[in-house]
Amino acid sequence: MNLKPRQPLWLMLLLLLHWPALLQAAEPLPSWRDGAARSAILSFVEQVTSQGSKQFVPAEQRIAVFDNDGTLWSEQPAYFQLLFAFDEIKRMAPEHPEWKDQQPFKAVLENDQKTLAAGGMDSLLKIVGATHTGISTETFIGRAKAWLAKARHPKSGKPYSEMIYQPMHELLDYLRSQDFKTYIVSGGDTAFMRAFAEEVYGIPPEQVIGSSFITAYQVVDGKPQVLRTAKIAHNDDGPGKPESIDAIIGRRPILAFGNSDGDLQMLQWTAAGDGPRFMGLVHHTDAAREWAYDRDSKVGRLDKALDEAKRQDWTIVDMAADWARVFPFEATSK
Known part of the structure; x- marks a missing residue:
C-alpha cells in the first residue's frame, strides 16, 4: 500500500510563521470594519482593475493621491x-x-x-x-x-512616525498591489515629508508633492548644493493641490483622499474627470482613540468639504465606526 508522505516539518513551520500575512493577503484592509466605506473602496478597486469590466482602467492611469496631515497620520494637537x-x-x-x-x-x-x-x-x-x-x-x-x-508625540509618547493611521497604510499597500501609483499631495513642506514618506508609507521622494520654497544652486567649499531660500515657490493647499497635480503628475487621479477643506479642490478635480472616480474623506469622530473635530477646528477644519461630500455622495470614513484600529501600536477592537 502506497501512503502519501507527510509534509516536511519545515514546511509546516513556515506556514505557521507566515499565516498572519497569508490571512491579510486573502482579506484586504483588515483594520477596516465591514461597512459602507470599506465596501465602496473594494468595489471601486475591483471595477477598475478587472479585465473585461466596463469600468476597467489601464494600470498607467491608476493614479491615487492622498493628503498627509490628518489623512495618513495624525495632525493633533498641532501639525x-x-x-x-x-x-x-x-x-x-x-x-x-x-x-x-x-x-x-x-x-x-x-x-x-x-x-x-x-x-x-x-x-x-x-x-x-x-x-x-x-x-x-x-x-x-x-x-x-x-x-x-x-521626538515623541505629547499625548501617546510614541514616535511621530508611529502616529500613522493603520487603515490608511493598509489602503496604500492594497492599492499598490493592484497596480495603483500612490502620491502624497499635501500642504506640508515637500522636503519635510520626503524625510520619512518612503520608510513610513512606501512612497518614494519623487511621488511626494507639497509646498516648496524657491531654491538656488550654489557651490560651497567646492561642493554643489541646493539652497532653500525664504521665498515661497508654491503653497500646496486648496487650489494649489490640483495645480501641482496637473504640473507634476500630468494625469488626473482616479482616486483621492483627504480630510479637510484644504483638500476640497483636489477632490473636486478628481471627481471632474471622465470614467470611474473615488473621492474619500477621513472624518475625525473618535475622541477616545484619536480626536473628534471638524467644522470648528483650527487644525484640519472640515466644513465645506464635508458638505460637498454629502451632496456629491463621496465616501466619508467615520473613524470611530469604520476603523477597528487607528494606530499600528493599538490592538484591534470589534
Whole structure:
C-alpha cells in the first residue's frame, strides 16, 4: 500500500510563521470594519482593475493621491511639521541669543502659547523661515530625520512616525498591489515629508508633492548644493493641490483622499474627470482613540468639504465606526 508522505516539518513551520500575512493577503484592509466605506473602496478597486469590466482602467492611469496631515497620520494637537519647527527653535537658540528678547522666538522658548496664537500667521512664517530656509535641502532633510528619530508625540509618547493611521497604510499597500501609483499631495513642506514618506508609507521622494520654497544652486567649499531660500515657490493647499497635480503628475487621479477643506479642490478635480472616480474623506469622530473635530477646528477644519461630500455622495470614513484600529501600536477592537 502506497501512503502519501507527510509534509516536511519545515514546511509546516513556515506556514505557521507566515499565516498572519497569508490571512491579510486573502482579506484586504483588515483594520477596516465591514461597512459602507470599506465596501465602496473594494468595489471601486475591483471595477477598475478587472479585465473585461466596463469600468476597467489601464494600470498607467491608476493614479491615487492622498493628503498627509490628518489623512495618513495624525495632525493633533498641532501639525507635526510645526512642532518640529518649535523644537528646532529651541535647539538653535544657543546660536541666537537675541531670540530671548525677540518675538515670536521668545514665545517659543518660553512655551507661551497665548502670545504665539496672537501672533497668527506672521509669527508662524517667521518661525518656519528661521528653521526651514537658509540651508541646503540635504541639511534640512537631515535635521528632519534627526528630529523624527528622537521626538515623541505629547499625548501617546510614541514616535511621530508611529502616529500613522493603520487603515490608511493598509489602503496604500492594497492599492499598490493592484497596480495603483500612490502620491502624497499635501500642504506640508515637500522636503519635510520626503524625510520619512518612503520608510513610513512606501512612497518614494519623487511621488511626494507639497509646498516648496524657491531654491538656488550654489557651490560651497567646492561642493554643489541646493539652497532653500525664504521665498515661497508654491503653497500646496486648496487650489494649489490640483495645480501641482496637473504640473507634476500630468494625469488626473482616479482616486483621492483627504480630510479637510484644504483638500476640497483636489477632490473636486478628481471627481471632474471622465470614467470611474473615488473621492474619500477621513472624518475625525473618535475622541477616545484619536480626536473628534471638524467644522470648528483650527487644525484640519472640515466644513465645506464635508458638505460637498454629502451632496456629491463621496465616501466619508467615520473613524470611530469604520476603523477597528487607528494606530499600528493599538490592538484591534470589534
